[in-house]
Amino acid sequence: MSRLVPVLSVLHAMEESYLALPKISRRRLLVLSAGALLTASPLGSLTARAAASYKLPYPQGLVWPCVQGINSGGSHSGRAAFAWDFRMPEGSPLLASRGGVVSMLKQDSNANCRQNIYACPELNNYIVIDHGDGTSSCYLHGYPGGARIRLGQTVRQGDYLGLSGFTGQAAGPHVHFQVQYNDPRLYLSQSFLIRFDEVPGDGVPVRRGSYQSANAPLPDFDIRDGHFYTQSNGTGAPGHGFSVTNEQNVPMWTILLGGGGATTVGYPLSRRFYVPGVDKVYQIFQRQIFEWSNPDQLMRAINIPELPPQPIDPASWLATQNALPVGPDLAVADRFWDQYVQSRLAPLDSQPRMKEVYWSVDDPISRFGFPLGPATDTPQGVSMRFERVGFSISRRDSGFSKAGDLSVSVGGDMVLDAQPFSRQVFQPEPLFPEYDLNVLQPGPAPAPLA
Ligand SMILES: [Zn+2]
Numbered sequence: 001m002s003r004l005v006p007v008l009s010v011l012h013a014m015e016e017s018y019l020a021l022p023k024i025s026r027r028r029l030l031v032l033s034a035g036a037l038l039t040a041s042p043l044g045s046l047t048a049r050a051a052a053s054y055k056l057p058y059p060q061g062l063v064w065p066c067v068q069g070i071n072s073g074g075s076h077s078g079r080a081a082f083a084w085d086f087r088m089p090e091g092s093p094l095l096a097s098r099g100g101v102v103s104m105l106k107q108d109s110n111a112n113c114r115q116n117i118y119a120c121p122e123l124n125n126y127i128v129i130d131h132g133d134g135t136s137s138c139y140l141h142g143y144p145g146g147a148r149i150r151l152g153q154t155v156r157q158g159d160y161l162g163l164s165g166f167t168g169q170a171a172g173p174h175v176h177f178q179v180q181y182n183d184p185r186l187y188l189s190q191s192f193l194i195r196f197d198e199v200p201g202d203g204v205p206v207r208r209g210s211y212q213s214a215n216a217p218l219p220d221f222d223i224r225d226g227h228f229y230t231q232s233n234g235t236g237a238p239g240h241g242f243s244v245t246n247e248q249n250v251p252m253w254t255i256l257l258g259g260g261g262a263t264t265v266g267y268p269l270s271r272r273f274y275v276p277g278v279d280k281v282y283q284i285f286q287r288q289i290f291e292w293s294n295p296d297q298l299m300r301a302i303n304i305p306e307l308p309p310q311p312i313d314p315a316s317w318l319a320t321q322n323a324l325p326v327g328p329d330l331a332v333a334d335r336f337w338d339q340y341v342q343s344r345l346a347p348l349d350s351q352p353r354m355k356e357v358y359w360s361v362d363d364p365i366s367r368f369g370f371p372l373g374p375a376t377d378t379p380q381g382v383s384m385r386f387e388r389v390g391f392s393i394s395r396r397d398s399g400f401s402k403a404g405d406l407s408v409s410v411g412g413d414m415v416l417d418a419q420p421f422s423r424q425v426f427q428p429e430p431l432f433p434e435y436d437l438n439v440l441q442p443g444p445a446p447a448p449l450a
Helices: 017-023 026-032 043-050 252-258 314-323 331-350 352-358 364-368
Strands: 003-007 036-040 063-068 083-087 093-095 100-106 126-130 135-140 160-163 174-181 210-212 220-223 226-229 240-245 273-275 280-284 288-293 298-303 376-378 381-385 389-394 406-410
Touching: 093 220, 100 135, 126 160, 160 220, 220 240, 226 252, 240 252, 252 288, 331 352, 352 389, 352 406, 364 389
Parallel strands: none
Antiparallel strands: 003 036, 063 083, 063 210, 083 174, 093 160, 100 126, 126 135, 135 174, 220 226, 226 240, 273 280, 280 288, 288 298, 376 381, 381 389, 389 406
């Protein structure tokens, strides 16, 4: 049975507080007492604590800078003396540094007091994981509504906890992480020194250092207003992939969820991209292309033919992908792109003359767009509408052409020189490309298959 023992609230003197604890006499603890309570455990579990493994609280391969270290004064003193701040954009994934039970949780704050970070403890969002040995970990400043675990849930090291944020007592987006002695009254109780398995040297991150996590890999995860997928990035590099979001009121993420998610629609193969000529926004997935029309405010899902029947098991799909010689040349994206193009150009097959003219120019997809449907046959001639132009073959002579000539018309406000489908849309992007800290780096390459 554990007992409540009053202990110091300021542990500056205890650099090795946690390992040193058994050496400090109970009398000295009482002398040092400044009112904070902790649950002391028998020596045996203290030994178990010493052996506990802690990993950086974000997914494998991601690198984030430590912007405030332990015992640095100010907000990292007193109960928070043994805390680290890792800077990361709002909405970055947080993983359990060590397993336990979710014992405290707040995620309803959506504000901070960056001007005076001591002013608003009530605005801190937090997740506290109780390790079951009288200690717990606190993850502070979480994204509003960003928890992906529930109170009482058991989590293992590396489990996804939710989204980081910029709430409460923070001057910028980051996670404040500390390991502490449990106090049922406090989500931030007295912290003590721990060491991270993957941090070189003594395991203690220092300010201005950047640290690559060796915690669990996380192939896809929620981000602000959407989801981030690394599965189809062609390289296996963590931190690069394609985000699917509802940004700018284009509901790609909502539609993907409604369509059954990546399990049915497939992983994203492109960034979202805008085609000015038709005022549409596209994103290509393995089995469908989402087409958002700005004028109509409507989403259309275009099926991609010749792909495996759905639903597909993501794990087995990944295994297939790993067996392909994919690399930075984006061979997989190319393959799906070619299939997409082939299907969109199918109407041309019935019109050899149009097909010939279409392919007589450089980059006809950019210049003419895809056919909008099959050819229309009228007494005047045969015509086919493309995204940017109209093709027609007249049956009679006219002031402009002779019978059998093919003419290309540019309708209304269509834009001839638009560059609709740049190969760039198939380049995986870093997580949060707009973020000014370019600290994401690829991790080790996946092991080659025999
Ligand atoms: Zn902090």
